[in-house]
Amino acid sequence: MRRAISRYGLVAGLLSLLAAPAPVLAQAEGPALERIRSEGLLRCGVVRTGPGVSETDSLGVWRGFFPDYCRALAAAVLGDAEAVEFVEVSYTVRFEALREGAFDVLMGNTTWTASRDTALGLAFTAPLYYDGQGFMASKALGATKLADVGEATVCVHRNTTTIATLEELVATRGLRLEIRGFDSTEGVYDAFFAHDCEILSQDRIALTSVRLSRAPDPEDYVLFTDVVSKEPLGPALRSGDEAWFDVVQWTVFATFLAEELGIRSDTLASHLDSPRPETRRLLGTDPGIGRDLGLTYDWARQVIAQVGNYEEIFERNLAPLGLDRGLNRPWSEGGLLYAPPLR
Template sequence: MAISKTLLRFIAKSSLRLLFCLAGSVAVTSSFAQSASVLDGVKSRGAIRCGIHVGLAGFAFVDKSGAWQGLDVDLCKAVAAAVLGKSDKVQFLPLNAKDRFIALQSGEIDLLSRNTTWTLDRNTRTGLNFTGVNFHDGQGFMVKATSGIKVATELNGATICVVQGTSTEKGLADFFASRKLKYEPVAYSETDAVRDAYVAGRCDAVTSDRSQLAAIRSVLTDAKAHVILPDVISKEPLGPSVKNGDQQWANIVRWSLNAMIEAEELGLSSREIRARTAGSADPVIQRFAGKLDNLGEALGLDNDWAVRIIEQVGNYAESYDRNIAPIGLDRGVNRLWRDGGLLISPPFR
């Protein structure tokens, strides 16, 4: 029996619709499997693999007992407390600037928490999913006090030490090019090598995020002999990142950081969070504590996740005071939004 052209067109269109539906179903299934993979891997392993700096005072450093400490380290511990119940369930992997993105892209680490600037290029071409800002910074310069240099434009013709493979390199080039000034870069792969070269006199100045300059100065023999110039030549929002394509894991890291910020705003500290949340009728605190709306379920976690973070790691202020204040940096723009700073958490609701 002959089949009409109309019937053939109908069959073709129906087949296409079926193919699209099947493709969509496969994509959704694949997306779901991918989104669960990091969390499942972390739970199976019993530890989070966290990429950190090889050693930077205030952000990632080894204390006298041999344990890793720092603002970035605390973020890793916070995620571990949320996901695995204990903040010490972390495998720290020190990474230099060049290798940090490769380690994340390859799946060698689950989370990168290494004073990394959030940029468009890194968010797109490098495949990083930034999950927030845990330190608002800016690029600057440090010189020896005996140099007599007061502002950055006086560095015309200077040799400047810089960490290779960082956004700082580009910021340095942009600053001098836009002012039609000359300079000679002296690049090294590690912060320690940059510091040593600067101290040895192989460059006239060193450039980096101002927090890193303060960290470098804090470990020098005579910190007062070195001056961080007042110029801030860029904005450097530093924060943790995960590999693109896993939204559930990104949300867990994002809201672990937000929990530390929100807890400071709510006045919840490590010492008293259990007592405060147990006795409070405030719905905002009840939601934070998992007693209302089951917000943990939306992340794939239990409802006590945020309380564990604060109890074991502390709120943002506690982390800052413990790690950053000792290197001589006040809160500045890293104050809470209500105190005139830039630090803010979206609502827990």
């Protein structure tokens, strides 16, 4: 029940606000920022998905689209993109690990949903990648879409939107699919490529990576034309730390805005004397935004210089997989990437 406010009380309250000194706008540090600064290290939860998306290289270094956003956060907060401790986590326990404080942010191909945003006590920023659930099968199955499939077994991860969507499809469309759930990424992929199941279902970004990196011969496998869900993928945090949420959110937006303004890591220096107000605010030439976030004036400049804008991060990691930008283009080019005004 809301407390009633009298007309007099409302007017008096407004007058007192007008008479009060202007508030200090610098944001409180919050528990996550305090710990990251104290230790000089960002702890980033990652899920092993595949090259280009999230995977370790031959030296054990995490590479890919999502790990690069871990580095972007470290650059924003600490001025050092390599000040990251990568914490590998499975799809099954990722949310529990996040809630228990095993890492500061979960940066994986994790879908933003209503129940995760509410019942699980998580908070999601603007998505990094707009995707959809798809299907992959051996060409020997003789199918290029779900409608071509008779009876088949499908391998999926447990504790994902993938298995929930698949269960709904089977129930509502009458598909003759047997669902086999696995707790680990390796379990899913091993079973599929060992032909223990005919179909693999996952986000299409992951299927594209897996086909190229895990299949004995990628040409023997086909990605179905079906896209059966909306999968907005992006950072997940523990709810209740508004200061940290804002830093993660605006670091994502900074990469969008840098692309929109044509600022790349290799052209950054030429923009430092730009007369354009939004460019000056983004790069810290006109200080202010960084202070409001509890960061240095050049926080976004460090992100761009050390990691790049969205286009660079995409080109470095996902373009080699053969993925096009699709929905993941700037709004000015008909895509869904849209940063609020930086002012």
